[in-house]
Amino acid sequence: SGSIKSRGGIYEVLCFAEKIAIENGFDLKKDNYQDLRKDKYRKLFNQWRIEVASTGNLGLSVGLMASTLGFKARIHMSHDATDWKINKLRQNGVEVKIYDDNFSNAVAAARVSSQRDPYSYFIDDEGSKLLFAGYATAGERVKKQLSEMQIEVSKEHPLVVYLPAGVGGSPSGVAFGLKLRFADAVIPIFVEPTHMPSVLLGMASGLNHDISVYDIGIDGKTAADGLAVGRPSMIVGKYMTDKLFGIETVSDSDMFAYQGMLTKLENIVVEPSAAVGLRGLIQSKEISE
Numbered sequence: 001s002g003s004i005k006s007r008g009g010i011y012e013v014l015c016f017a018e019k020i021a022i023e024n025g026f027d028l029k030k031d032n033y034q035d036l037r038k039d040k041y042r043k044l045f046n047q048w049r050i051e052v053a054s055t056g057n058l059g060l061s062v063g064l065m066a067s068t069l070g071f072k073a074r075i076h077m078s079h080d081a082t083d084w085k086i087n088k089l090r091q092n093g094v095e096v097k098i099y100d101d102n103f104s105n106a107v108a109a110a111r112v113s114s115q116r117d118p119y120s121y122f123i124d125d126e127g128s129k130l131l132f133a134g135y136a137t138a139g140e141r142v143k144k145q146l147s148e149m150q151i152e153v154s155k156e157h158p159l160v161v162y163l164p165a166g167v168g169g170s171p172s173g174v175a176f177g178l179k180l181r182f183a184d185a186v187i188p189i190f191v192e193p194t195h196m197p198s199v200l201l202g203m204a205s206g207l208n209h210d211i212s213v214y215d216i217g218i219d220g221k222t223a224a225d226g227l228a229v230g231r232p233s234m235i236v237g238k239y240m241t242d243k244l245f246g247i248e249t250v251s252d253s254d255m256f257a258y259q260g261m262l263t264k265l266e267n268i269v270v271e272p273s274a275a276v277g278l279r280g281l282i283q284s285k286e287i288s289e
């Protein structure tokens, strides 16, 4: 499903599938987890609907995983969602509702929709600890990859990570996972669009989830759809106070320049949201030179 959301989104769908299977008497110690795709499970899962609000990528991860296992899925998309993501979901039998509104209001609508139906499971991008735990697995994976590449990480050779932030869930989960593995040798920095500095605003003001960029007259206009959320999650401020090194902001025009550079110089194609982190890398290189 092509983004960091896979770690959290796919993980939470699998956790829910596991829970439902066990509650209904299936023995997951006997069956392989790949058996979750078999008919006997699909019939059970099909009674349930998984709902989530998304600017695009979380919906893609959750929707594709849910439909793979036979769940019904309803994705509530804010107006930022790009057409190809919506189309891909619909092609896979996922219901997509589009709101002519910002992300926070799409979340509220999704929550209400899910509460009405006892067979609906809501994945809460603004507060889910399962999403957070899924993102945190990145710590273990990155540690393995770096050691295979024989790259040392220590206080003398710190690992500085630039993490694009929307609600702050995925970057804080990743930062948390990395801190567990590398402790003080990792230096996490969040990166946000200049017109969507939601986590920066929440943490700097101390108001966290109780303030949005719209409250202080920022227009929230950015082409970084993965980061296009005006209000931080309920948990990022709490979990990150003693772990985060800093937050920086990047303009959309710089973001597009980095995206183009990455394609041209490294032949790596990423979506705009994924390119904002390059800013810190380029700046630190300039400083060290």
Ligand SMILES: *Cc1c(COP(=O)(O)O)cnc(C)c1O
Residues within 6 Å of the ligand: 003, 004, 005, 057, 058, 164, 165, 166, 167, 168, 169, 170, 171, 225, 226, 227, 229, 271, 273, 274
């Ligand atoms: C969602 C997303 C982020 C940020 O994750 P949050 O949990 O919203 O902070 C970063 N990059 C991409 C590509 C995304 O889709």
